Amino acid sequence: MTAARPPHRLARAAAARAAVALPTITYPEDLPVSARRADIAEAIQANQVVVVAGETGSGKTTQLPKILLDLGHGRAGQIGHTQPRRIAARSVAERIAFELGVPLGGAVGYQVRFTDESADETLVKVMTDGVLLAQIQRDPMLRRYDTLIIDEAHERSLNIDFLLGYLTRLLPRRPDLTLIITSATIDSARFASHFAGADGTPAPIVEAAVAAAKDPANHKYTPAAGLPALQQAIAAKTLRDSGYEISPANVLVTNGGKQAVYQAFATIVDPGDEVLLPAPYWTTYPEAIRLAGGIPVEVFAGPEQEYLVTVEQLEAARTPRTKVLLFCSPSNPTGAVYSPEQTAAIGQWALEHGIWVITDEIYEHLTYDDAVFTPIVKAVPELADTAIVLNGVAKTYAMTGWRVGWMVGPTDVVKAATNLQSHLTSNVANVSQRAAIAALTGDLSAVAMMRSAFDRRRKTMVGLLEKIDGFVVPHPKGAFYAYPAVQGVLGKTIRGKVPTTSAELATLILEEVEVAVVPGEAFGPSGFLRLSYALGDDDLAEGVGRIVDLLAEAR
Secondary structure, eight states: OOOOOOOOHHHHHHHHHHTOSSOEEEOOTTOOHHHHHHHHHHHHHTTOOEEEESOOOTTTGGGHHHHHHHTTOOOEEEEOOSSOOBOOOHHHHHHHHHHHTOOOTTOOOBOOOEEESSTTOOEEEEOSSSOSSHHHHHOTTOTTOSEEEETTOOTTTSOHHHHHHHHHHHHHHOTTOEEEEEESSSOHHHHHHHHHOTTSOOHHHHHHHHHHHTOGGGSSOOOTTOOHHHHHHHHHHHHHHHSOOOOGGGEEEESHHHHHHHHHHHHHOOTTOEEEEEESOOTHHHHHHHHTTOEEEEEEOOGGGTTOOOHHHHHHHOOTTEEEEEEESSOTTTOOOOOHHHHHHHHHHHHHTTOEEEEEOTTTTOBOTTOOOOOHHHHSGGGGGGEEEEEESTTTTTOGGGOOEEEEOOHHHHHHHHHHHHHHTOSOOHHHHHHHHHHHHSOSHHHHHHHHHHHHHHHHHHHHHTTSTTOBOOOOOBTTEEOOBOTTTTTSOBTTBOOOSHHHHHHHHHHHHOOOOEEGGGTSSSSBEEEEOOSOHHHHHHHHHHHHHHHTTOO
16 A cells, blocks of 8 residues: 655645645745646645635636646546536436435536547536536546546535535545645635544534524423434444444433443442453543442553453453443554454453443544454344443544533433433533434545544554654554553653653653653553544644654653
């Protein structure tokens, strides 16, 4: 697999200004075409999605097809701006919507006419404004083209929502397609939010929330367990993603995944019960266990085990008071992912010993390399009566601030947790629930783009961390964290200071180079650091680069 090329300099600068991950090129009006041409060519050769924002001017962007042909792109399609002409072609639009899964939402659609400018059809140019009907009707995947140019796309003359919906579904299926958008008035950040994935909630979800906020039906109390439509969407999503059926009645919608964690332990843990907690662990787990009166029993797996506990370790920690096993794969903080065989073995062990399993599956869609997410209830179906599944929209759909999670479990457990929640918080905010419905019932194309961005950043981060003498860096297979062991650096002198714990090392890094990392003490034993790669490429390279340079001074 060829490594992704880094964005070129203009793309990096513009992306930083716009706070989006998508490479964006902005040009002043008087910039010569020759200067634009070089950077556009560089971006195209890097096989990147390119948004050219800023006033282009007549005659400047019309040379883009020729640039592409000069670069060896044999086929280029251009959508050019002349006079907008809306065409009533709903039947055509409906066919496109059906084939690509694009919701029309009442839009009429627009006509596009392609005319061949050469006998061998190496260059095709759109002669009318509007988008994506006549040609797409014949070829929804645009297989004839390796480059698509949307030339001077204006908000007022294009059905932008329809265009975004189409492109966000097309691009994951056509990774070989280069997209160029030139625009004087379009909101390039809006396009970027669709294609960047990791830097904001996808626009269709936000738009669903805006519509929900205007609907008086969402201005009042609703069932504490969640909107029935969202419970049904979670049941359908479970079947789609995890491969087993659940009843909507066995779903409790919570204020984020953290409330689901707390209520799961509060419902089944009695004072004095022991909970097996594989370490390193997410810092909330032991606190939720203690709040329920339980006793967390840490079972540690180090980097030599890739942070994966074994059945033998769990069995050694089991006592007559063991009530629950907390299982999290992919893992926060380590990025470890249990294989299907490991998951099944642990699930079977828990079943044989009558131990409840609380399984946190919030990172289910973020796996890399050969790792696959394995739902433990799918691996061991008999666990369904003694398992609670925790999940939410935060990580998969970039919705951390919307606060929508859920728990799935046996009827009596969900009923008890619902009673508890009715006195704690009542229902989750209706607008957030409506946004979650839009997320769960949509496709996963934005998720695929986000995972691709995370994977690229993961490789960058691991590659940089491996340069540090004294670091041991297991390659994370899931989530968006790296968790290096840093014992080899502790006890050395760094700028006159001698850190002896990972907490002291984290403080030194913050004070000396202004980079924040989380020490291992927050997740279990000292001697580790957690770094997140859920940030832009440039910030990641800059931040980790500062750490590399600082620790190169260790003596």
